[in-house]
Amino acid sequence: MTKNVFETVRKIITVTPEKVIIRSKKKRGRTIEYRIDAIVGVEITKPNLIGGYIKLLTTADSGTQQMFNIAELTTFAIKKKHYEDILRCKELIEEYITKAKSNYGAAEEIKKFAELRDQGIITEEEFEKKKQQLLGI
DSSP states (O other): TTTTTEEESSSEEEEESSEEEEEEEEOOOEEEEEEGEEEEEEEEEEEEEEEEEEEOOOOOOHHHHHSSOOOOOOEEEEEEGGGHHHHHHHHHHHHHHHOOOOOOHHHHHHHHHHHHHHHHSSSSHHHHHHHHHHHHH
């Protein structure tokens, strides 16, 4: 498996900076995608004799809740052999969540400075300097 693809008992989890993709190991199984900004956390239960799990904590989607059991869509069984990889999966998802939140914060700040620029309170040069600072350029 590559460094952003992780295996559970019945699913393959692919983690990108924008989303988490859950694909069934079955040929005709369902694929589900969660945007990183819709995931609020990740829980892991260490496998014991009866197994463990990884659970994505997501913001509620009322349309999905009416159609499916949310626990079925966000909780995936793991065995001891998966545990170390799933810990890395959790860390990667949490890293992307943090980056997404900081990018959102930067975007909001840039919007505020754009409004100040548009109102003539700050100059275009001051706006560009602050934007570059917020974007880490």
